Amino acid sequence: xxxxxxxxxxxxxxxxxGLRFLNQRGRFIAALVRPLVWLxxxxxxxxxxxxxxxxxxxxxxxxxxxxxxxxLIGMIQLFQAMQSTLSMVWDREMxxxxxxxxxxxxxxxxxxSKMVATVAVSVLQAYVFLxxxxxxxxxxxxxxxxxxxxxxxxxxxxxxxxxxxxxxxIRQLENFAGVMNFVIFPMFFASSALYPLWTVRExxxxxxxxxxxxxxxxxxxxxxxxxxxxxxxxxxAVVVGALIVFMALAILGYDPGRxxxxxxxxxx
Amino acid sequence: MSGEGTTTLELATExxxxxxxxxxxxxxxxxxxxxxxxxxxxxALRDVAFQLERGDRTMLLGLNGAGKTTxxxxxxxxxxxxxxxxxxFGWEIKQKPSEALARLGVVFQLPTLDxxxxxxxxxxxxxxxxxxxxxxxxxxxxREIERVGLTDRMHEKARTLSGGQRRRVxxxxxxxxxPKMLLLDEPTVGLDIASRxxxxxHVRMLCREEGLAALWATHLIxxxxxxxxxxxxxxxxxxxxGPVPEVISRTNAxxxxxxxxxxxxxxxx
Numbered sequence: 001x002x003x004x005x006x007x008x009x010x011x012x013x014x015x016x017x018g019l020r021f022l023n024q025r026g027r028f029i030a031a032l033v034r035p036l037v038w039l040x041x042x043x044x045x046x047x048x049x050x051x052x053x054x055x056x057x058x059x060x061x062x063x064x065x066x067x068x069x070x071x072l073i074g075m076i077q078l079f080q081a082m083q084s085t086l087s088m089v090w091d092r093e094m095x096x097x098x099x100x101x102x103x104x105x106x107x108x109x110x111x112x113s114k115m116v117a118t119v120a121v122s123v124l125q126a127y128v129f130l131x132x133x134x135x136x137x138x139x140x141x142x143x144x145x146x147x148x149x150x151x152x153x154x155x156x157x158x159x160x161x162x163x164x165x166x167x168x169x170i171r172q173l174e175n176f177a178g179v180m181n182f183v184i185f186p187m188f189f190a191s192s193a194l195y196p197l198w199t200v201r202e203x204x205x206x207x208x209x210x211x212x213x214x215x216x217x218x219x220x221x222x223x224x225x226x227x228x229x230x231x232x233x234x235x236x237a238v239v240v241g242a243l244i245v246f247m248a249l250a251i252l253g254y255d256p257g258r259x260x261x262x263x264x265x266x267x268x
Numbered sequence: 269m270s271g272e273g274t275t276t277l278e279l280a281t282e283x284x285x286x287x288x289x290x291x292x293x294x295x296x297x298x299x300x301x302x303x304x305x306x307x308x309x310x311x312a313l314r315d316v317a318f319q320l321e322r323g324d325r326t327m328l329l330g331l332n333g334a335g336k337t338t339x340x341x342x343x344x345x346x347x348x349x350x351x352x353x354x355x356x357f358g359w360e361i362k363q364k365p366s367e368a369l370a371r372l373g374v375v376f377q378l379p380t381l382d383x384x385x386x387x388x389x390x391x392x393x394x395x396x397x398x399x400x401x402x403x404x405x406x407x408x409x410x411r412e413i414e415r416v417g418l419t420d421r422m423h424e425k426a427r428t429l430s431g432g433q434r435r436r437v438x439x440x441x442x443x444x445x446x447p448k449m450l451l452l453d454e455p456t457v458g459l460d461i462a463s464r465x466x467x468x469x470h471v472r473m474l475c476r477e478e479g480l481a482a483l484w485a486t487h488l489i490x491x492x493x494x495x496x497x498x499x500x501x502x503x504x505x506x507x508x509x510g511p512v513p514e515v516i517s518r519t520n521a522x523x524x525x526x527x528x529x530x531x532x533x534x535x536x537x
Contacts, residue, residue, distance in 0.1 A: 001364055005399025012396020016385070023384040023425075095380030102344050103397035104370035110397075256365075257348045 001105060009105050010113045016120075017084060017117035031079065031125050032132070035072035039136060043068050055196055057228040069138045070224035071193025073126045074216060077156045078187060080122035082179050085114065090168060097167075101254075108251045111164055118163075126152050144227045151226035155219035158239050161246035162215075166254025171248030183262035191217040192224075215242035290415035294417075295358030297322060297449040298343070303352035305338055312338040313504045316352070320449065320483060325475040327492045327512075328485040329528065330501035336485040337377065339501070340453045344374055356449065370398065373442035377453040381434055383427035387418065391441050404443055405444065413442035416470065419525040432463025439470060450474065450482045456491065464491075489525045498524065500531050509529040532534075 021028060047064035054061060084252070088097040100110055130145065140148075166183065167176055188194075190210050197217070201208040211217050218238035225232035298320040305313040313335045320326055330336050338523060342349045345361050345368070355362045356368035379392050395405030413419055416436035418429075434444060435455060442450060450471065456464040468491065474480040484491070492498050498515055500508040508515045509532055512524055521527035 001370075001399060008396050008399045008401065012393055015396070016382070016389070016393045019389055020382065020384055038461060095378040097380060098344075098376050098378065099348070099380045099394065100397065101346060102369055102372070104366040104368075105397070105399065106366070256345050257362075258378050 006105060006109060009103065009109070010116065013100075013110070013113040014120050015115040017114075017121055021121045027083070031076065032128060033081065035076055035129050036132060038072055038075070039065055039133060039138075041103070055198070057225045057230045057232075063137070064250075065136065066138050067196070068194055069130075070227055071154070071191070071220050073129060074155065074191070074193050074220040075188060075221050076125050076129060077122045077152070077219070078127060078184055078216065079160050081118055081156065081159035081163045082166075082183055083176070084121070084166050085178050086176075086183075089167045107254055107256070111250055111254060112247075115157055115164065116162040118160040119153055120263055122156045122160075123152045129148075129263065130192055140227045141229055144229050145263050148223060148226045151222045154236070154239050154243065155222055158215060158219060158243040158246060161243055161250055163244050164250035165253055168250055187214060187216040189219055190214050193217075193220050215239065218242075260266040281391075295329065295355070295487075296320065297324070297357060298483065299353070299355040300339075300343075301353050303339075303349055303354065305335075305342060305349055305351075308488065311504055316504070316506055318499055318509055319507060320481040322448070323475050323483055324497055325472060325482045325495070326497040326499060328483055328499045328501055329487070329489065329492055330485070331487055331532070333503075334376045334501045335365060335504040336487075336501060337453065338504075340374075340451060341521065343451060344372065345369065347353060350526075361494065370445065371449060373445070373447035373449050373450045375435070375438050375442050375450070375452040377455075377457065379431075379434060379438075381426040381429075381437060381475045384425060386423050386425055387429070387437050388422045390446060394441045395444050400445060408444050408446070409440075412443050413437070416440045416466075430463075432459050432466070435463060435467060436470075439467065443474075448480060450480055452482065452484045454485050454487065456486070458490065468493075489528055492524050494524075500528060502532045513532075 016168070021031075043065040058066075067165055088100075101107065126148075127145075188235075190207065191214050192200075192211060193216070197208060197211055200211055214236060218235040221232050222235040222239050225235065292522060296319055297317075301317045303313055303316040304311070316335075316339065318326075326340070328336055329483055331400070340489050341347060341353055343356075343361065347367050348362050354368075357371050359367040361368040381387075381513040382393070385393070391409045391413070392402070392405055395402075395409065400408070410419070413422060416439060418433060418440070421433065426437065439452075439455075444518065452471070455467055471480075471482050471484065472495075475482055475525070486492070492512060494512045496512055497510060497517070498508070499506055500515070508518065508527070510518070516522070516524055516527045519530050521530055
């Protein structure tokens with residue numbers, strides 16, 4: 001297998017993910033409507049309840065909508081990551097995992113390709129969301145649209161690595177509802193996506209601690225700062241660290257020599 | 269002898285690793301030796317050993333739970349075997365998975381086409397997974413899809429195809445990277461008689477005319493014809509192996525069904 005084989009394989013996996021996303025029109029629309037509903041309805045309702053004081057990276061008082069926009073980008077990435085990786089263990093899509101794994105390319109490379117494909121789609125979604133949000137008054141500095149790109153890639157990689165790891169560790173999922181309950185909701189709500197963490201701290205120190213160890217919080221903060229042209233070192237370090245850990249766990253989980261794949265088969 | 273042979277073969281594979289796009293000339297399509305596998309306390313395979321020659325069409329016959337799926341999972345390296353060895357054209361799957369998998373075509377028991385993609389898109393995806401360039405893939409896809417008679421459905425979504433047609437696409441897909449060995453895991457489950465016959469004839473033709481070795485797992489005795497070889501797998505053990513007429517005469521039976529019943533001591537379906 002030469003580098004060109006790797007390249008073709010990666011291209012094929014990304015291309016398929018893109019096609020799948022575009023072909024499932026319902027999924028495409030849902031992926032956009034979900035954050036927009038939060039932005040337009042939820043945020044509008046809560047802007048009078050939650051006041052956001054001046055906290056970095058913002059230099060002025062901002063409306064609540066503007067505060068949650070990065071959180072909603074995180075939500076897009078979280079949904080996309082879980083949908084594309086965990087669907088591999090849904091009964092009706094188990095086959096897609098089997099076809100992927102009989103490729104002669106090394107398994108770690110197949111997994112990384114799958115992550116890259118997921119991220120490519122989620123970055124695209126994030127920009128479409130940002131485009132629509134612009135008309136809703138979420139207007140970060142123009143340069144922010146560029147500086148946010150590496151943050152989106154990094155946070156997307158971290159979340160899809162997490163999804164892959166979970167997919168290797170669990171035997172089966174009935175449907176997406178389980179993922180919503182056990183992964184997406186806890187990660188999303190126990191984070192800085194919807195409320196600044198200082199408000200959480202005032203309310204409940206434990207919850208604050210949980211939010212701080214939640215890698216999703218740091219993904220959102222990384223994106224938030226990057227969107228305003230700033231770099232958040234702590235968030236970046238946590239996201240990179242989590243990415244490395246989740247990726248290593250996913251690769252171990254799919255390693256044919258380790259227990260997980262065997263255990264799963266043994267239980268069937 | 270086998271120990272020494274192994275070493276030289278492995279040395280040879282080291283040196284031709286990169287250039288070898290064709291199977292090692294003399295190696296057999298598949299050699300399984302001393303293969304055992306357990307899931308916890310449940311012993312799924314016990315000391316399984318058999319070989320496939322070029323052009324062999326071998327039916328792996330066993331009831332549900334006999335160990336067929338475990339065997340296929342090990343041959344396709346979903347997970348590693350812990351004892352024994354599996355060699356595909358001379359390449360031990362655990363040591364040289366890439367070389368082995370590149371020479372293997374697989375039709376899974378589960379439907380594995382992406383229903384939201386067209387037939388052509390599904391096949392191009394598979395070609396990419398094997399690192400084939402697009403143009404070459406296009407030519408091979410056209411040829412394989414024509415051979416299964418679905419050229420006019422190329423650009424339709426897989427979900428619009430019938431179960432039998434999807435299986436035909438899956439066989440076409442398994443052949444795009446031109447493997448010399450084909451694994452089929454209960455490919456006819458849920459198919460009507462015509463589709464089943466089509467698959468059987470197609471694989472027969474591939475073995476006869478192109479020298480493909482095929483291993484076809486089934487629990488349907490009707491699918492085992494007298495021109496094939498058969499491996500009877502029961503509770504993880506191989507009870508008999510050889511050309512169908514030989515297995516029948518060795519067991520003093522009148523038919524393969526009777527032979528199977530005698531061997532397993534159970535009434536077959």
